[in-house]
Amino acid sequence: MSITVLKAGLQTTLQGAPFAGHRHLGMPAAGAADCLSLALANFLVGKSCNKLAIEITLTDALFQMDEPCSISVVGAAEYVRINGRDRPQHQSLKVIAGDQLDIGPSRPGCRTYLSVSANIHADQLLDGQSTCLAAGLGGFHGRALRKDDILAFTPDSLVAAVERTTPEGLRLHYSDDRVLRVIRGPEAVDARARLLDDLCRTQYVVGARANRMGLALEGAPLSARDSSNMSSAAVFPGTIQLPPSGQPYLLGADAQTTGGYPRIAQVIKADRHLIGQLGAGARIQFVETTTDRATEIYQEKLSLLKSWLGQIKLW
Incomplete structure (x- = not known):
């Protein structure tokens, strides 16, 4: 199970929970820059709030889904499109093999989170998997994603198929x-x-x-x-x-x-x-x-x- 990166954007990384309990070693927290948007995105596909997701910064990004799964998008993206068709944020969405997912640029705001109903394969470090760019550790080989990268996933048998929509009162307002x-x-x-x-x-x-x-x-x-x-x-x-x-x-x-x-x-x-x-x-x-x-x-x-x-x- 995998996703292929067709356009990576300015800085797209794998981010989830921060690295806790290691600051005495000089290890930054890292993790999702907007942990609440991450939590909302993960919950929509039935995952724990701090699980790994794809953090997209400022510019648009394009992905090809290589297997069927559920996805959700939460953040500052101007639009979300599957095969050119506009789809909503804050909602569980079904995709099939071959679908192309286009996440628009951030307007206003800065970051958007793409969560998938599967466990993302990522480098393990100090009991965490988030990307620490300054140290080149964790995530996808410690770096931002690039065109043609392939992200592997393992379906999680504990994640039940869900259809959820974030209540209006809990949706974040993005502003400059x-x-x-x-x-x-x-x-x-x-x-x-x-x-x-x-x-x-x-x-x-x-x-x-x-x-x-x-x-x-x-x-x-x-x-x-x-x-x-x-x-x-x-x-x-x-x-x-x-x-x-x-x-x-x-x-x-x-x-x-x-x-x-x-x-x-x-x-x-x-x-x-x-x-x-x-x-x-x-x-x-x-x-x-x-x-x-x-x-x-x-x-x-x-x-x-x-x-x-x-x-x-x-x-």
């Missing part, structure tokens, strides 16, 4: 304008305490340096005194650092494990999947919240999703 809630970072205290206030007063635009590792933000520069004089410390996806330029840098799914710039804020876990849909030109407004409220928001979001997806975790 985002509000991200943040809590105060470890270095936004004492002499730097005003940095978070200034961050939240400014609307930022994602610059040209935007990838899975992080996003360079453009806006009114913040005061960056002593920003290069601190010892390296732990950073995570969603950490906002302040380089000497005064322009914040928002870390993404493939973020390094340590950094030497002040950590002025951290995007809350409930909003972190939205980072995966931010491309160059997207506009961001940060809003401060408390750690207690961040925990409440996360639990409220999980409770809402549980009605459809069952037990789920966001990362």
